[in-house]
Amino acid sequence: MESQLKDMRGDGPNVLDKDPGATIAGGVHDTYGEDAATVERIVTPWARTVASGVELLRDPRYNKGLGFTLAERDHHYLRGLLPPVHFSQELQEERILEDLRSYPDQLQKYVALMELQERNERLFYKVLIDHVEEMLPFVYTPTVGEACQKYGLIYRRPRGLYISLNEKGKILDVLRNWPEHNVHVIVVTDGERILGLGDLGIQGMGIPVGKLALYTALGGLRPSLCLPVVIDVGTNNKDLLNDRFYIGLKRERATGEEYDSLIDEFMSAVKQEYGERVLVQFEDFANQNAFRLLAKYSTTHLVFNDDIQGTAAVVLGGLIAAVNITGTKISDQTYLFAGAGEAGSGIAEIIAMHISKESNVELEEARKKIWMVDSKGLLESSRLGSLQEYKKRYAHEHESCPDFPAAVKQLKPTVLIGTTSKKGMFSKEILEEVASFTERPIVLALSNPTSKSECTAEEALKYTQGRALFASGSPFSPVEMNGKTFTPGQANNAYIFPGMGLGCIIAGAIRVQDEMFLEAARALAHQVSKEDSERGLIYPSFTHIRKISAHIAAAVAAKAYELGLATRIPRPTDLLSYAQSCMYSPSYRKYR
Numbered sequence: 001m002e003s004q005l006k007d008m009r010g011d012g013p014n015v016l017d018k019d020p021g022a023t024i025a026g027g028v029h030d031t032y033g034e035d036a037a038t039v040e041r042i043v044t045p046w047a048r049t050v051a052s053g054v055e056l057l058r059d060p061r062y063n064k065g066l067g068f069t070l071a072e073r074d075h076h077y078l079r080g081l082l083p084p085v086h087f088s089q090e091l092q093e094e095r096i097l098e099d100l101r102s103y104p105d106q107l108q109k110y111v112a113l114m115e116l117q118e119r120n121e122r123l124f125y126k127v128l129i130d131h132v133e134e135m136l137p138f139v140y141t142p143t144v145g146e147a148c149q150k151y152g153l154i155y156r157r158p159r160g161l162y163i164s165l166n167e168k169g170k171i172l173d174v175l176r177n178w179p180e181h182n183v184h185v186i187v188v189t190d191g192e193r194i195l196g197l198g199d200l201g202i203q204g205m206g207i208p209v210g211k212l213a214l215y216t217a218l219g220g221l222r223p224s225l226c227l228p229v230v231i232d233v234g235t236n237n238k239d240l241l242n243d244r245f246y247i248g249l250k251r252e253r254a255t256g257e258e259y260d261s262l263i264d265e266f267m268s269a270v271k272q273e274y275g276e277r278v279l280v281q282f283e284d285f286a287n288q289n290a291f292r293l294l295a296k297y298s299t300t301h302l303v304f305n306d307d308i309q310g311t312a313a314v315v316l317g318g319l320i321a322a323v324n325i326t327g328t329k330i331s332d333q334t335y336l337f338a339g340a341g342e343a344g345s346g347i348a349e350i351i352a353m354h355i356s357k358e359s360n361v362e363l364e365e366a367r368k369k370i371w372m373v374d375s376k377g378l379l380e381s382s383r384l385g386s387l388q389e390y391k392k393r394y395a396h397e398h399e400s401c402p403d404f405p406a407a408v409k410q411l412k413p414t415v416l417i418g419t420t421s422k423k424g425m426f427s428k429e430i431l432e433e434v435a436s437f438t439e440r441p442i443v444l445a446l447s448n449p450t451s452k453s454e455c456t457a458e459e460a461l462k463y464t465q466g467r468a469l470f471a472s473g474s475p476f477s478p479v480e481m482n483g484k485t486f487t488p489g490q491a492n493n494a495y496i497f498p499g500m501g502l503g504c505i506i507a508g509a510i511r512v513q514d515e516m517f518l519e520a521a522r523a524l525a526h527q528v529s530k531e532d533s534e535r536g537l538i539y540p541s542f543t544h545i546r547k548i549s550a551h552i553a554a555a556v557a558a559k560a561y562e563l564g565l566a567t568r569i570p571r572p573t574d575l576l577s578y579a580q581s582c583m584y585s586p587s588y589r590k591y592r
């Protein structure tokens with residue numbers, strides 16, 4: 001028992017290591033697939049060796065750099081390969097921070113952090129975990145957006161798996177080239193809608209890499225359990241096609257059967273190689289594929305779409321916290337969305353689900369509180385014939401209305417939600433208008449990166465005389481207003497997906513259902529403290545993200561058990577402590 005607890009604390013091998021993985025008859029563990037191999041079935045030969053000397057210094061999982069003690073240097077043939085001093089991990093961390101802070105440019109910080117991840121994984125995660133608020137903008141939005149745009153140029157070492165059309169028919173073998181065989185979470189993109197920056201083809205790889213770093217730092221999943229994947233089906237981005245440093249396939253995007261069959265092969269291979277309980281997070285697909293793929297695989301795989309569902313949960317969590325501040329109800333608000341794509345539709349639907357449960361009304365009825373504008377104007381019934389399926393539910397009876405400013409005038413919303421990737425969409429006039437008929441307008445400018453935000457924090461506060469409850473997808477610096485400092489919140493799915501992933505894993509969930517996102521949203525809202533509310537904040541600080549993720553994980557896992565989707569039996573009695581005990585610690589391990 002003690003040793004089990006020790007393992008769970010992270011002093012020994014992590015409990016998630018003990019996942020049975022693939023088993024063959026009789027329950028024999030066949031983690032690497034060799035026993036199940038037949039003459040026909042190809043396996044990758046691999047060997048686990050004890051690293052020492054230079055090899056140890058070059059292995060980011062085990063390297064401690066100057067953190068190797070003198071005894072460790074003796075035992076592992078490192079004498080003379082390092083300068084003579086020994087630094088504690090804390091001193092190494094301070095050195096890294098000082099170095100990072102000296103770079104004037106955000107992209108330089110990104111590159112330096114990625115290099116640290118390649119060199120000394122534990123130190124990288126220690127820096128990220130201990131300084132999450134400061135580091136998040138570099139490993140994640142907005143800097144990751146710039147990194148993706150320049151990925152070909154800043155490319156140093158490959159990270160994650162690149163699966164292109166060239167790998168058609170061989171994807172299972174490609175998965176077996178990956179050095180880890182115990183994979184629990186995959187974040188996959190095809191690079192077609194990278195943040196609000198459009199089609200970046202294979203360079204979208206920065207997103208799965210960044211999101212999975214957050215799975216570890218924010219959600220406590222061990223790095224080796226995480227696999228970033230980019231599916232390269234070409235790109236329609238002319239600049240990239242003409243760029244001699246572009247690292248992907250130089251062809252137009254595959255569509256139709258060619259596209260679908262590659263994705264299908266990937267999804268089958270993933271299940272075959274890692275089993276039923278590997279979580280696949282779809283990220284930054286363009287909406288014509290995102291909705292389809294989610295519908296197609298959600299009944300056969302453990303999948304979710306972060307842009308549709310993760311974003312929905314983070315917004316609902318913020319809205320619950322916002323109405324707690326205003327003393328109103330979610331169902332009291334009138335919602336107007338600028339943008340009716342993946343993020344917009346996902347958010348609208350979870351709000352409607354919440355209202356339906358809260359007010360005990362039919363979903364149809366609940367949807368009527370929500371109005372959406374797309375690039376062609378207000379969704380309303382005269383457009384039903386030409387709308388995509390996911391928009392039809394919000395095409396209510398109303399006269400036609402050409403654009404967002406006109407819709408604001410006609411509908412008098414109390415909540416504005418922006419998912420257009422269009423800077424300036426929440427203009428001075430619109431913010432003033434909303435502030436004229438609502439005491440505390442809720443303004444969520446969700447588009448990423450910062451350059452695409454519908455408005456800035458300063459604009460939202462200035463044009464509403466400091467009354468707006470504001471949050472944005474990418475972070476904004478604090479704003480001074482009437483002698484007070486307001487630190488804007490970040491409405492980003494990074495609050496949700498790490499806890500969602502951890503919750504699925506600790507429960508051994510086999511499917512993700514919308515109710516799990518509803519629970520995640522409520523758990524997030526619960527983490528907003530009284531002090532946060534008093535300061536007009538609708539999200540808790542990212543500084544507490546590991547605690548937040550543990551609460552989300554426990555809520556998600558509890559729902560998975562309730563829905564009969566959990567396979568880890570018996571159910572841990574205290575899911576919260578169990579979630580916390582499973583979290584990866586970046587502290588160095590002592591070597592013999």
Ligand SMILES: NC(=O)C1=CN([C@@H]2O[C@H](COP(=O)(O)OP(=O)(O)OC[C@H]3O[C@@H](n4cnc5c(N)ncnc54)[C@H](OP(=O)(O)O)[C@@H]3O)[C@@H](O)[C@H]2O)C=CC1
Nearest residue numbers: 195196287339340341342343374375420447448473492493
């Ligand atoms: N903060 C967060 O956690 C998240 C933020 N996002 C951000 O949200 C943004 C959108 O993502 P996503 O929903 O996936 O993208 P989509 O492409 O699916 O949706 C964009 C929507 O904006 C609409 N639109 C474009 N121009 C206008 C306009 N002038 N007026 C009104 N509507 C307009 C589009 O209309 P039409 O349908 O007619 O083309 C479409 O409905 C991105 O910037 C992304 O980074 C996404 C996920 C999470």
Ligand SMILES: CC(=O)C(=O)O
Nearest residue numbers: 195284307448492493
């Ligand atoms: C945050 C995120 O997932 C996006 O902007 O796409």
Ligand SMILES: [Mg+2]
Nearest residue numbers: 283284306307
């Ligand atoms: Mg995304």
